[in-house]
Amino acid sequence: MPRALSIDGIKNVVSAFAAAARRACEAGFRVIEIHAAHGYLIHEFLSPFSNQRTDAYGDSFQNRTRILREVVGAVRGSWPERAPLFVRISATDWVEGGWDIQQSVELARQLKELGADLIDCSSGGNVAHATIPVGAGYQTQFAEQIRREANILTGAVGMITSPVQAEHILVTGQADAVIIAREFLRDPYWPLRAAGELGQPISWPVQYLRAAPEGSQARVPIDLKNLESCFEEQHAIPERRPSIHAGDRPAQRG
Helix, strand or coil: CCCCCCHHHHHHHHHHHHHHHHHHHHHCCCCEEEEECCCCHHHHHHCCCCCCCCCCCCCCHHHHCHHHHHHHHHHHHHCCCCCCEEEEEECCCCCCCCCCHHHHHHHHHHHHHCCCCEEEEECCCCCCCCCCCCCCCCCHHHHHHHHHHHCCEEEEECCCCCHHHHHHHHHCCCCCEEECCHHHHHCCCHHHHHHHHHCCCCCECHHHHHHCCCCCCECCCCCHHHHHHHHHCCCCCCCCCCCCCCCCCCCCCC
16 A cells, blocks of 8 residues: 655655756756656645645645655756756646646746746646546647746647647747657657758758758767856866776786
């Protein structure tokens, strides 16, 4: 049977998120996202359907959202200030009396104050009997409302499959980013197809130029030194240690 996390357990979870952010930074990641959607642990705290606690982490909106606020605050403190921090939420449980879009808007306002840069707006995943009206761009409405009412960048996700559809979402101000996953599994070259359909130039890795359309430009490598200096300014990357390779041996004592 599931059992409620102890307060110490909650503190450990928050600390683990912060530690993971530090490892991600040291490993070279430049964007991270906190997953607080789809019925996973943090979403279980947010939704009144799964959160039956009566302590400081249950019952009221402020209590149910407390763990996510603490996680965002801890991660932001362990992640460079100028590096993007996304938070994925389920904007609604799709069931009356559960987590809903109004609570999501208020949560987004509070997360922005804590340093979140973008809300990735998904939905559902916490209530088995929910009736979800799945269809083309069916969750984009949440990205648009949160963007407008919470004044924070949002990402639209879910059943976004065509370049024209994605472009429409952006140019009409429904979201600031389009986040695509399954369509890349179906079509790994989706960005190339999108560029062609929308008449936009796109650079190619130099190794692929022979297969590129005539006039295509070679991709310019990222200046990693300049990128790294941005992170070092935030004092979030520890001094690099010399790497030891398989052929290296420590000095032997005589």
